Amino acid sequence: MVLQACVSRxxxxxxxxxxxxxxxxIVGIAGSPGAGKTTIGELLVxxxxxxxxLVSMDGFHLAQTRLVELGRRDRMGAPDTFDVAGFVELLASxxxxxxxxxxxxxxxxxxxxxxxxxxxxxxxxxxxVEGNYLLHDDGGWEAVAPLLDVSLFVAVGREIRLARLVExxxxxxxxxxxxRAWALGPDEANARLVEATSSRAxxxxxxxxxx
Ligand SMILES: Nc1ncnc2c1ncn2[C@@H]1O[C@H](COP(=O)(O)OP(=O)(O)O)[C@@H](O)[C@H]1O
Ligand SMILES: [Mg+2]
Numbered sequence: 001m002v003l004q005a006c007v008s009r010x011x012x013x014x015x016x017x018x019x020x021x022x023x024x025x026i027v028g029i030a031g032s033p034g035a036g037k038t039t040i041g042e043l044l045v046x047x048x049x050x051x052x053x054l055v056s057m058d059g060f061h062l063a064q065t066r067l068v069e070l071g072r073r074d075r076m077g078a079p080d081t082f083d084v085a086g087f088v089e090l091l092a093s094x095x096x097x098x099x100x101x102x103x104x105x106x107x108x109x110x111x112x113x114x115x116x117x118x119x120x121x122x123x124x125x126x127x128x129v130e131g132n133y134l135l136h137d138d139g140g141w142e143a144v145a146p147l148l149d150v151s152l153f154v155a156v157g158r159e160i161r162l163a164r165l166v167e168x169x170x171x172x173x174x175x176x177x178x179x180r181a182w183a184l185g186p187d188e189a190n191a192r193l194v195e196a197t198s199s200r201a202x203x204x205x206x207x208x209x210x211x
Contacts, residue, residue, distance in 0.1 A: 006040060006043070006205060006207055007040060007043050007044045007047055009203065009205070010027070010040070010044055010152055010203070010205070011044065011047050011048070013027075013150055013152075013202075013203065014027055014044070014048065014126060014150065017149055017150055018125060018126055023095050023096055024094055024095055024120075024124060024125055024126065024127055025125060025126045025127070025149045025150075026091060026094060026095050026127050026129060026147060026148050026149050027044070027126060027127070027128045027129065027148070027149065027150050027151075027152070028129050028130070028134040028135075028144070028145075028148035028150070028151040028152065029041050029044075029128060029129070029130040029131075029134070029151075029152050029153075029154060030130075030131065030132065030133070030134040030135045030151060030152070030153050030154070030194065030197065030198075030201060031132070031153055031154030031155065031156075031194065032132065032156075032161060032187075032190070032191035032194045032195055033077065033132060033161075033165055033187045033190055033191055033194075034156075034161040034162070034164040034165035034168065034183075034187070035154040035155070035156045035161055035207075036154050036156060036164075036207055037130040037131065037132075037154050038056065038130055040130075040152075040154055040205070040207075041054045041056075041128045041130040042054060044128050045128050048126055048128075051123060051124055051125045051126060052124065052125070052126040052127070052128065053118065053120045053121075053124045053126070053127050053128070054118075054127075054128050054129075054130065055090070055094065055103045055118055055120065055127055055128070055129045055130075056105065056106060056129070056130055056131060057082070057087060057129065057130065057131020057132065057133065057134065058105075058106035058113075058131065059103060059104030059105050059106050059113045059114070059117065059118075060082045060083045060084070060086055060087040060090075060104065060113065061076065061077075061081065061082055061083075061106060061111070061112070061113055062081050062082060062083060063112060063113070064111065064112060067081060074186070075186055075189075076111070076186070077132070077186055077187065077190050078186065078189070078190060079132075079133050079136055079138075079139050079141060079190075079193065080139055082133070084139060084140035084141055084143075085140060087144070088140065088143045088144060088147070090103055091129065091144065091147040091148075092147060094120055094127045094129075095127075095147055098122055099122060100119060100120065100121055100122055101119075101120040102115075102116045102118070102119055102120075103116075103117070103118040103119075103120060104116065104117055104118070105117025105118055108168075108172045109172060109173065129148070132190060132193075132194045133193075133194065133197075134148065134151065135151060135153070135197035135198070135200040135201060136193065136194075136197055137197070137200075145200060150202050150203070151200070151201045151202045151203070152201060152202065152203045152204075152205055153197075153198045153201035153203070153204045153205065154205050154207060155198065155204050155205065155206050155207065156206075156207045158191075161191070162183055162184070165179075165182075165183040165187055166179045166180055166183050167179075169182055169183060
């Protein structure tokens, strides 16, 4: 399958780097909204097998109530709408602690983080972390890249990405016009910020329509 081929190179990279490290290997997957980070991350973890776990930056979205207080509900997903410090703290624990570490998930229906959704066990050697701003360089995000052993940037054409985003927004309850407005508005603004960070990645994965 074509999508399987996309993870061949990341798989080699991860396997090369893992044996030497005393700490857990942290693999970062960055990319714009809808680029396919979660999909690639899931596939990579599946291929790595037992001992690998996926953690998403999405678990650090601020709560809806907090976004409303901040007047940022309509920009959910922008760099300042995440608990960056909490995310950095989690990455440091994942990297340096030999203990079991709990990580949050994200519910796309309620659009709220889900505390403790993921357990990273003591014998987990590789953590694949995926999210928009792993390579962002201000607002506290600059502390993320130094905690990654290797970073990958998922690059995909804008039209494909937009179509996927609109489909996803509709699947999780937005009307057609709302889905397009969100994809072309806040998502697009975030995509521009994310794309500006691609040069910091160790590897860029160029993915076509079928992956
Ligand atoms: N290579 C691919 N080919 C076809 N559809 C894909 C591919 N990668 C992702 N998708 C679909 O596109 C949407 C966005 O992918 P996702 O992995 O959630 O992106 P991200 O995590 O970067 O926002 C999802 O609905 C997913 O099923
Ligand atoms: Mg995702």
